Amino acid sequence: MRRRHVLTLAAVGAVAAGCRPDDPPPRAESGPAASPAPTLGPGGLAFPQGFAWGASTSAYQVEGAAAEDGRGPSVWDTFSHQAGRTRGGDTGDVAADHYHRVYEDLDLMKDLGLRSYRFSISWSRVLPDGRGALNAKGLDFYHRLVDGLLARGITPVATLFHWDTPQALQDKGGWEQRDCAQWFADYAQQMFYSLGDKVATWLTLNEPKTVVLLGYTTGVHAPGKRDRRAADVAGHHLLLGHGLAVRAFRGTNRKGRIGAALNLSPVYPADNSAAAARQAKIVDGEENRRWLDPVLLGRYPEDWLAAQPAGAPVRAAIRDGDAALIGERSDLLGVQYYNPIHVTAQGGRVVKHPTTQASWLEVYPDGLYDILTRVKRDYGDIPLTVTENGMPTTNDVQDDDRIAFLRDHLAAAHRAIGAGVRLEGFHVWSLLDNFEWAEGYSQRWGLIRVDPQTRDRRRKASAEWYRGVIARNGVQP
Numbered sequence: 001m002r003r004r005h006v007l008t009l010a011a012v013g014a015v016a017a018g019c020r021p022d023d024p025p026p027r028a029e030s031g032p033a034a035s036p037a038p039t040l041g042p043g044g045l046a047f048p049q050g051f052a053w054g055a056s057t058s059a060y061q062v063e064g065a066a067a068e069d070g071r072g073p074s075v076w077d078t079f080s081h082q083a084g085r086t087r088g089g090d091t092g093d094v095a096a097d098h099y100h101r102v103y104e105d106l107d108l109m110k111d112l113g114l115r116s117y118r119f120s121i122s123w124s125r126v127l128p129d130g131r132g133a134l135n136a137k138g139l140d141f142y143h144r145l146v147d148g149l150l151a152r153g154i155t156p157v158a159t160l161f162h163w164d165t166p167q168a169l170q171d172k173g174g175w176e177q178r179d180c181a182q183w184f185a186d187y188a189q190q191m192f193y194s195l196g197d198k199v200a201t202w203l204t205l206n207e208p209k210t211v212v213l214l215g216y217t218t219g220v221h222a223p224g225k226r227d228r229r230a231a232d233v234a235g236h237h238l239l240l241g242h243g244l245a246v247r248a249f250r251g252t253n254r255k256g257r258i259g260a261a262l263n264l265s266p267v268y269p270a271d272n273s274a275a276a277a278r279q280a281k282i283v284d285g286e287e288n289r290r291w292l293d294p295v296l297l298g299r300y301p302e303d304w305l306a307a308q309p310a311g312a313p314v315r316a317a318i319r320d321g322d323a324a325l326i327g328e329r330s331d332l333l334g335v336q337y338y339n340p341i342h343v344t345a346q347g348g349r350v351v352k353h354p355t356t357q358a359s360w361l362e363v364y365p366d367g368l369y370d371i372l373t374r375v376k377r378d379y380g381d382i383p384l385t386v387t388e389n390g391m392p393t394t395n396d397v398q399d400d401d402r403i404a405f406l407r408d409h410l411a412a413a414h415r416a417i418g419a420g421v422r423l424e425g426f427h428v429w430s431l432l433d434n435f436e437w438a439e440g441y442s443q444r445w446g447l448i449r450v451d452p453q454t455r456d457r458r459r460k461a462s463a464e465w466y467r468g469v470i471a472r473n474g475v476q477p
Contacts, residue, residue, distance in 0.1 A: 052425025298327020
């Protein structure tokens, strides 16, 4: 897209920095910021000054207003309305109603003392057809959100793609088409010009591995494909879109930083056998190195490439120069950690630790330390931020199990900082109870309870605990 055209489009939604006329001013609070910060007790874990204590959400999971103000459908709108795709037939039509309650949610963030808020932009809200003219009303929502964050002293962290491909582009082949990488970069460029004077931290992709595995291989997520050969091609095009978006960001000369948010899992042999160690390396190639190496080193792992069978479509999809483009310099890396993987000598997986309501989430806080230090060891001293960590629980408001989970993972993060990892922040998943993809509203991940009928908000015990962590800038023993 020509720069002149992009600038013209950006001007449609451009607003002056600061609060908009319809943005209620932040309420005066008597919370942690207004009184002396509590101190850590003996044995407390103090975090570096300026540590970015945050929380995360994603557009389709919280916004609602699925057909309002010109928003176009995404693959998740289509998928969730198909019978049998989600638990209970739930959809994100209303979700947490964040679109209409944005100022209430901003005040909740301020009450918690959040220093950083990671959200995603709905591609089809700002570009209903995925391409072309910007939807000024859709873009205006993100201006209000970002202005409200800045007015409350909270740093906005914007994710460009959190799984909600515009349906109009999916109808053209979506991520299976190489063109989709350029469509994504064009959209990203429009966001950089439109919001880049206020957003200083950008994340291109959220968990491309999950899109490949659940969206294209098992089909339990949108777009619901079950084709491993197509999945690998889509994975390459997702990474290509990341590289093109980073290049587009550099071309705007905007100040700020950009990187990807990758879900990483430390892979361990299930026993001490050489066979288990070999299988663990293979699985690590698929789970971690396949994504880390192109993004941070500009190349695919040789063993992963060698394992792709002759005639596999992904071999033809990877063209000369692609890997270097994907490896356009990143300024930071978002790390999303939930679980380890233990691999047997036969290549199977075993569970060695307790799990949560989400049966795949195996609780092993030391895995966070291992993955953070591994990134530093293998990929250099790139700044890292934990962009997601959390758990669902059947406990409603008195969620002590979530408190224990977060405390233990923060202790592991603290150890990684002590080992020299440049960890700059930690974002709890999630700020709000939300639409949990194929699980609908059956799993509650939020620090804030959202009533499934009224959408009224209520702070959980974990929110009050996290508020204290932020105020102390550290974790009590």
